[in-house]
Amino acid sequence: MLKIILDYDGTLTAEEQQVPEVAHRSLVELAEEILHVPLAEVEAAYQETRARLLAAPHKYHWEVAGARVSYCDEGAFILNTVAMQIMLAENPAYVDALAARFPDAEYDPVATCTNHLFHTHTGPLEVTFRPATPETLRWLIAQPKVEPLVLTNSLGDKVNRNLARLNLPPARVLGDTRQYELDPSWAVPFNDGEPFLTVDELHTVDLRRRIYYEALTRERADGSRLAVVADTLSLPGALPLAMGIPFVLLRTGYTPGWCAVYVEHHPLGAILDDLAALPAWVEEKFASEEDMK
Incomplete structure (x- = not known):
């Protein structure tokens, strides 16, 4: 066989056709339900981070529990996930909010959050x-x-x-x-x-x-x-x-x-x-x- x-x-x-909608839904949930900040704030941070990644993709990775599992430019969903991870990890206030929202994180709170966002917002899409x-x-x-x-x-x-x-x-x-x-x-x-x-x-x-x-x-x-x-x-x-x-x-x-x-x-x-x-x-x-x- x-x-x-x-x-x-x-x-x-x-997947490249799904990313804009998944990213938007994820940012809305982050702003309104997890971070409790204006949507415009996280949208601007996301776009700035994404541009920075694409300028030097070999320097940035999808990280899970501190381990580098993929380079950021290897997939449309991966780029979205890494941009979310770095945007969140670089802001101490965001990290504190994630720790409160995911107290029993399977991985670290940032990776657990981005994993949650991916599965939550890809599932309902056709x-x-x-x-x-x-x-x-x-x-x-x-x-x-x-x-x-x-x-x-x-x-x-x-x-x-x-x-x-x-x-x-x-x-x-x-x-x-x-x-x-x-x-x-x-x-x-x-x-x-x-x-x-x-x-x-x-x-x-x-x-x-x-x-x-x-x-x-x-x-x-x-x-x-x-x-x-x-x-x-x-x-x-x-x-x-x-x-x-x-x-x-x-x-x-x-x-x-x-x-x-x-x-x-x-x-x-x-x-x-x-x-x-x-x-x-x-x-x-x-x-x-x-x-x-």
Whole structure:
């Protein structure tokens, strides 16, 4: 069996079209319900922070519990999250308000708040799928020796609800993979034990994503071949490559050049500019193997 693991946000969906609405809703909740400050204040702080990030993206990261899990420019949602995090973390009054609002934070109050805002305000939106998503999923589902799985950090309810709108046979959701969660105490059993992947002189990815590793390991425990398809490198892509799993990067309008260059030159990497090209890639790479027979 060949399992094609497709990232949900940004790969199957056009997340860049959702970000303005998600950002607006998040800022409204921050201003009115959490920080208790004028909306214009947080809107101005958000825009200033976002511009600063884009001026030097290699210097800024999505941080969870003090760990750097992604560079800020790797996704439309990621950029929004990092802008929110830095805007909040740099204002002591905001930090105090978050500590009061999230006293039992699973991570730190800032990361817990931005995680809350993301899931709260993406859930109710009617997602916009990429044009090729329905037919690409339909093709994968129709292959007798292929199982498509939809990868998400969410629990899966939002994903299942939105996928149902496509009127396709259900695809299994590989949820709660916590690609953003690092375990500093974990000794990685791959990559010669090296916990960091050096992409170039400005970018290094921490591979100690134990929960995500365990999810991928379970999927190939039955002897299946895996391939991962996603629109970003640090979260869903770097770990599979280090584990010897093929990774396809969907190049979008926001995909950083450094991600594309690394994946394109990796022996297990491939670049697609359109999700519609995925069936041809699958056939070309696996047609001669037992997986597709």
